[in-house]
Amino acid sequence: MLSQKRLFDIIFSILALMILFPLILLIAVLVKLDSEGPIVHKQKRTGKDSRPFTLYKFRTMYKDAEKKGPLWSKNGDTRITKIGKVLRITNLDEIPQFYNVIMGEMSVVGPRPERPYFTTKFAKQYKNYNKRFVVKPGITGWAQVNGWYGDTSIPPRLKCDLEYIEKRSLGFDMKILLMTLKLAKDNFIKILTGSTEEFSNLNHAKIAEETITADQQPMEVLSAIGKDVKQP
Numbered sequence: 001m002l003s004q005k006r007l008f009d010i011i012f013s014i015l016a017l018m019i020l021f022p023l024i025l026l027i028a029v030l031v032k033l034d035s036e037g038p039i040v041h042k043q044k045r046t047g048k049d050s051r052p053f054t055l056y057k058f059r060t061m062y063k064d065a066e067k068k069g070p071l072w073s074k075n076g077d078t079r080i081t082k083i084g085k086v087l088r089i090t091n092l093d094e095i096p097q098f099y100n101v102i103m104g105e106m107s108v109v110g111p112r113p114e115r116p117y118f119t120t121k122f123a124k125q126y127k128n129y130n131k132r133f134v135v136k137p138g139i140t141g142w143a144q145v146n147g148w149y150g151d152t153s154i155p156p157r158l159k160c161d162l163e164y165i166e167k168r169s170l171g172f173d174m175k176i177l178l179m180t181l182k183l184a185k186d187n188f189i190k191i192l193t194g195s196t197e198e199f200s201n202l203n204h205a206k207i208a209e210e211t212i213t214a215d216q217q218p219m220e221v222l223s224a225i226g227k228d229v230k231q232p
Helices: 005-021 023-032 082-090 095-102 117-124 129-134 155-167 168-193 197-211 218-225
Strands: 040-046 050-057 107-109 136-139
Touching: 005 095, 005 107, 005 168, 023 050, 023 082, 040 117, 040 129, 040 218, 050 095, 050 218, 082 155, 082 168, 107 168, 129 155, 136 168, 155 168
Parallel strands: 107 136
Antiparallel strands: 040 050
């Protein structure tokens, strides 16, 4: 028998995909028209019980963006497509992950999944890091709605993830979803008013998410995505 959370994940994801279907088609067309390359970007992530899975998201960078090797981003990075900038700011690039939820690889709410290279290094750097893997990763999470996402410190993110695992319930998931929807609404308002300057760190982190490889040393990664600076 399906658990309440699994049943909720399936129903919510199917409804979300149905409601967002026109937007999904629009984004797919815009991504394709904006630049050459696949519509969806695939990436290996670490899931429950440390099992790897393929995560899906809308492509936000130009094809062959890493032809000369992975590079850290800077303001005005020319590798990001025009539509990609909007998708990153609004997190609409994450919509395809509802498919991951339906397939049972993710939940709607849970700790955000990291790449296997990062999880291996972070497990050595931070005590209790592997406890994150007792639950499925999520599209949104307690750390994210509390401001710990993108270019922010790893320890407070881990603290929030462990707190979520300890207190997890359907009611807690609903609270996080409502907070996520409010953040999404606020982000759209900021886009409409042109107040997108504060998103630069988040865009930077999302580029890193797609470009970092195992060629980089652990401390390079930690210094780049683990700064002790909380986003506004």
